[in-house]
Amino acid sequence: MTRGDHAIVALVVALALVVVPVTIGASVRSPAEAVLTGPAGSNSVPLDVPATYAVEGRGGVVTVRVADGRAWIAHAECPDGLCVRFGAAAPGRPVVCAPNGVAVSVQAGERGALDARTR
Amino acid sequence: MRSMPARADTTSLVQTALLLAVASVIGYVEAVMWPPLPVPGLKLGLANIAVIIALVSLGPARAAAVSFGRVLVVALASGTVGGPVFAMSLAGAAASLAVMVALRRFGPLFSVVGWAVAGSAVHCLAQLGVSAVFVGSTAPLALAPLSLGLSLPSGLVIGCTARLLISRIPRPVLSAAGR
Numbered sequence: 403m404t405r406g407d408h409a410i411v412a413l414v415v416a417l418a419l420v421v422v423p424v425t426i427g428a429s430v431r432s433p434a435e436a437v438l439t440g441p442a443g444s445n446s447v448p449l450d451v452p453a454t455y456a457v458e459g460r461g462g463v464v465t466v467r468v469a470d471g472r473a474w475i476a477h478a479e480c481p482d483g484l485c486v487r488f489g490a491a492a493p494g495r496p497v498v499c500a501p502n503g504v505a506v507s508v509q510a511g512e513r514g515a516l517d518a519r520t521r
Numbered sequence: 522m523r524s525m526p527a528r529a530d531t532t533s534l535v536q537t538a539l540l541l542a543v544a545s546v547i548g549y550v551e552a553v554m555w556p557p558l559p560v561p562g563l564k565l566g567l568a569n570i571a572v573i574i575a576l577v578s579l580g581p582a583r584a585a586a587v588s589f590g591r592v593l594v595v596a597l598a599s600g601t602v603g604g605p606v607f608a609m610s611l612a613g614a615a616a617s618l619a620v621m622v623a624l625r626r627f628g629p630l631f632s633v634v635g636w637a638v639a640g641s642a643v644h645c646l647a648q649l650g651v652s653a654v655f656v657g658s659t660a661p662l663a664l665a666p667l668s669l670g671l672s673l674p675s676g677l678v679i680g681c682t683a684r685l686l687i688s689r690i691p692r693p694v695l696s697a698a699g700r
Contacts, residue, residue: 403632403634403635404629404630404631404632404635405630406624406627406630406631406632406635407631407632407634407635407638407680409635410624410631410635410638410639411635411638411673411677414638414639414642414669414672414673414676415673417642417669418665418666418669418670418673419666421665421666421669437660439656439657439658439660441657444658460605460655461604481599481600481601481606494663495663495664495667496660496661496663496664498652498656498660498661498664500605500606500609500651500652500655500656500661501604501605501606503605503655503656503657504656505656505658505660505661507658507660507663
């Protein structure tokens with residue numbers, strides 16, 4: 403590898419490290435609600451209420467499950483089913499079903515905040 | 522009697538077709554059989570080895586033919602033409618090729634390993650960008666650290682493999698085809 407190659411590797415590592423603190427900073431906080439984004443818009447749902455949501459995607463319905471303070475895509479009509487295998491969303495690490503244009507992201511709550519919400 | 526340029530053109534055309542075929546088969550096998558990684562559109566990208574070899578031996582135009590041709594053939598074979606996955610693949614291929622062609626202009630400062638690492642990283646970021654457009658949210662961009670982290674070993678593997686293969690190609694073949 404040349405010096406230029408080393409510089410590129412260093413640049414990629416630095417770029418990743420610059421972005422990582424943002425997601426780590428978010429992940430140490432307790433998640434409060436999940437945001438379900440689809441072609442029709444976004445909708446916030448509480449993570450403390452177990453439920454199943456059907457989000458209409460571009461290619462079919464994406465089923466999102468919320469339970470135990472976590473949210474994940476349980477079923478999706480997409481070619482590879484990657485989003486289903488991804489597991490639960492975490493702050494700074496959304497679950498995305500790109501073919502359907504659906505994303506499940508978890509918004510962080512306040513660090514050390516009480517486990518309650520007001521509307 | 523055939524002239525020399527015509528013969529060289531035929532040689533490069535045949536080599537382009539061969540590399541496109543290899544890239545398409547690898548790309549399709551990877552799309553169908555390779556377990557997907559937890560980032561939209563992210564795969565090991567072994568088909569890019571053929572693109573790099575084309576870039577070294579045949580130049581940017583032929584490499585573009587191999588890269589975009591491969592995206593189209595794989596999309597046709599897997600039934601994703603015109604869909605979001607196709608758009609993501611196309612964007613990734615275009616961004617990756619653009620960066621590798623740009624680095625190629627610097628001559629010996631960067632080797633094919635550097636091209637592959639940069640191409641892999643830009644490929645992932647471009648796919649995340651298109652994914653964000655399709656979702657209509659910046660949520661997919663939060664996967665950038667994971668995506669960049671996975672693109673590094675992927676790029677190194679692709680670059681080292683391409684370098685090894687290029688070193689095995691007889692020099693007359695490389696020079697005849699246009700480098």
